[in-house]
Amino acid sequence: MLENQMLQFLNSDFQQFTQQDKQDKQDENTETEVPNNSQRQMRVKSFEEKPANKPLNLIFQMLLQKKTQKRQQIKVDPKSIPLSINLSVQVQELPIIRKIMEKNEWKKAHNFDGDILWCGPDNVQQAKQFTYDFAMVFMNLCISRIPGAKLISTKKETTSIMDKMRQYFPSIYNFYPKTYTMPEDLHEFIEDFEKKDGISYIAKPDKGTQGQGIFIVSQIEDLFNNGVKDISYIKKNYIIQEYISNPLLLDDKKFDFRLYVLITSLKPLIAYINEEGLARLCTENYQDITSSNLSNVYMHLTNYSLNKNSQNFIIHPPDFQKINLGTKRTYTSAKKTLMKMGIDVPKLKLRIEQTIVRFLYGIAPFLLNSTREIYQDKWEKANCFHVIGFDILIDRDLKPWIIEINANPSLEITQVVQNSNGSKRVETSSLDAYVKTKVIEDAFIIAVKTPQEQIEQIGKGKYCNSYKMIIDGQPPIENLDLFYKLVDLYSNLCGLRYGNLNQMRFCRLANNPQLINDLLIKSDYDLIYKKIQLKSLQPDLNFLGFLEAIESISEKLLKRKASNYTLQKAVTYVVNTALKAPSQQQRPLTAKR
Numbered sequence: 001m002l003e004n005q006m007l008q009f010l011n012s013d014f015q016q017f018t019q020q021d022k023q024d025k026q027d028e029n030t031e032t033e034v035p036n037n038s039q040r041q042m043r044v045k046s047f048e049e050k051p052a053n054k055p056l057n058l059i060f061q062m063l064l065q066k067k068t069q070k071r072q073q074i075k076v077d078p079k080s081i082p083l084s085i086n087l088s089v090q091v092q093e094l095p096i097i098r099k100i101m102e103k104n105e106w107k108k109a110h111n112f113d114g115d116i117l118w119c120g121p122d123n124v125q126q127a128k129q130f131t132y133d134f135a136m137v138f139m140n141l142c143i144s145r146i147p148g149a150k151l152i153s154t155k156k157e158t159t160s161i162m163d164k165m166r167q168y169f170p171s172i173y174n175f176y177p178k179t180y181t182m183p184e185d186l187h188e189f190i191e192d193f194e195k196k197d198g199i200s201y202i203a204k205p206d207k208g209t210q211g212q213g214i215f216i217v218s219q220i221e222d223l224f225n226n227g228v229k230d231i232s233y234i235k236k237n238y239i240i241q242e243y244i245s246n247p248l249l250l251d252d253k254k255f256d257f258r259l260y261v262l263i264t265s266l267k268p269l270i271a272y273i274n275e276e277g278l279a280r281l282c283t284e285n286y287q288d289i290t291s292s293n294l295s296n297v298y299m300h301l302t303n304y305s306l307n308k309n310s311q312n313f314i315i316h317p318p319d320f321q322k323i324n325l326g327t328k329r330t331y332t333s334a335k336k337t338l339m340k341m342g343i344d345v346p347k348l349k350l351r352i353e354q355t356i357v358r359f360l361y362g363i364a365p366f367l368l369n370s371t372r373e374i375y376q377d378k379w380e381k382a383n384c385f386h387v388i389g390f391d392i393l394i395d396r397d398l399k400p401w402i403i404e405i406n407a408n409p410s411l412e413i414t415q416v417v418q419n420s421n422g423s424k425r426v427e428t429s430s431l432d433a434y435v436k437t438k439v440i441e442d443a444f445i446i447a448v449k450t451p452q453e454q455i456e457q458i459g460k461g462k463y464c465n466s467y468k469m470i471i472d473g474q475p476p477i478e479n480l481d482l483f484y485k486l487v488d489l490y491s492n493l494c495g496l497r498y499g500n501l502n503q504m505r506f507c508r509l510a511n512n513p514q515l516i517n518d519l520l521i522k523s524d525y526d527l528i529y530k531k532i533q534l535k536s537l538q539p540d541l542n543f544l545g546f547l548e549a550i551e552s553i554s555e556k557l558l559k560r561k562a563s564n565y566t567l568q569k570a571v572t573y574v575v576n577t578a579l580k581a582p583s584q585q586q587r588p589l590t591a592k593r
């Protein structure tokens with residue numbers, strides 16, 4: 001009987017998932033807004049395909065659209081909100097914050113007071129100390145950092161989450177180039193490299209080094225120090241990524257976008273994208289990759305920190321909003337140039353937003369887990385926000401690729417300029433100041449509103465000053481809830497001590513008769529727990545260990561029973577079943593300790 005139920009579930013679910021897959025495939029060919037609540041089922045074709053090379057037609061279309069669909073926006077004068085900013089834990093990147101405070105007559109707060117606690121990059125250390133005590137002391141302030149942002153501050157961590165999402169939702173998570181982490185994936189990489197298939201690979205240090213140490217892999221030996229092909233000589237803490245070799249070009253140069261995304265709440269998930277950003281160009285015309293040009297960083301890497309040293313580097317003109325020139329430009333001005341080239345910019349913009357939304361749905365449950373680990377039972381009171389920098393490369397098919405994300409996007413607003421006599425001076429970059437002021441100032445204005453206020457007052461697709469709300473607390477596709485549900489289940493099982501799941505509590509899952517069968521008996525739960533816990537060298541299971549355990553249960557319970565088994569369907573079944581179980585089976589004992 002139970003088995004029938006299981007198989008029924010898998011079959012009905014399979015239909016739903018195939019429908020979903022079909023929908024996903026359609027989405028890839030059809031430009032769709034990520035739908036809001038009421039539109040969720042009505043995926044509309046937003047832009048008809050337009051013949052290329054018709055810039056005038058496109059511009060006309062844009063103008064018409066602008067006229068008919070007036071941008072929905074609430075405008076807030078920052079001066080009208082008298083904020084006080086606490087800088088007591090921050091030691092760097094103060095120039096821009098001070099400028100913003102001065103401009104708006106915002107006050108400096110002391111000790112543990114204020115509306116906003118500014119926590120920037122030099123506080124990575126501080127972020128590690130983002131402990132329960134730290135959170136409690138600043139409980140009444142809005143903290144400019146989500147605990148667990150370390151999950152998105154190294155390429156390895158980001159890659160492991162994106163790999164997981166791709167494993168579960170391959171047709172959705174296809175915008176992060178295939179990535180191998182070293183040394184763990186060396187053998188897999190060698191196998192793929194030897195097959196080659198015309199793919200090139202780029203090797204990057206795990207932690208952002210502003211272009212230093214990056215190289216394009218021409219032979220396996222490149223991955224080893226001194227070229228010694230021995231595992232003990234491997235360049236550790238590198239990732240290897242498929243190289244996107246057909247980039248869209250701007251003025252014949254490769255470029256990428258740095259866009260700024262604001263997260264103000266994790267549950268419900270609320271996120272925004274800033275209308276402004278940067279375009280960073282290479283300083284030499286792009287050519288397809290060959291053995292003779294692969295080491296030319298000015299042709300292949302868009303990092304500003306590298307290209308500023310090139311003799312072809314062009315500093316942006318003071319009137320950067322009108323003149324589309326310079327190695328670094330605004331997102332808006334780059335879009336104007338692309339439009340003149342005949343690129344369907346509205347379509348591109350939509351694709352970029354859609355890609356970012358998908359990325360955020362993938363990463364958010366993991367960030368939520370870290371937040372709950374820190375705040376424990378007070379997690380719902382966590383009052384944190386975060387500005388993330390997205391580096392996005394566009395290929396010639398107008399597909400956006402997320403190349404890197406930065407938990408600490410640079411807020412530098414100065415640049416080095418050469419005088420006519422060859423000496424150098426440091427001055428404020430009007431372009432950086434313009435973009436980054438919007439990014440930070442408006443983030444503060446929005447972040448001090450409660451999630452409910454944001455949803456009610458701003459709403460999906462609408463702007464509050466420079467930020468457009470792209471996620472309003474609702475998932476776009478039901479299945480993507482799975483990882484949130486896993487966090488809930490984990491929390492139910494952990495009880496009072498979130499983050500520490502002991503064996504007894506874990507094994508309560510086996511009290512549910514729907515979660516055992518002849519292939520998975522109660523004692524298997526003990527074995528699964530022990531195996532993963534021993535591997536982790538921790539006394540209890542953390543969330544990632546729990547995820548592994550659930551995967552193992554799902555596989556054992558269903559793999560040999562269901563002909564249409566997939567890991568995603570099986571885990572969904574297990575999680576839904578466990579969450580539906582009467583509460584006493586999972587609910588922790590709340591006995592006083």
Ligand code: ADP
Binds near residue numbers: 209243300393404
């Ligand atoms: P970092 O910012 O830490 O130096 P990135 O991952 O941003 O490292 O890479 C630096 C630059 O290299 C990018 O801005 C981009 O121009 C280029 N690049 C990185 N990854 C790829 C890739 N997979 N395909 C094509 N170009 C890439």
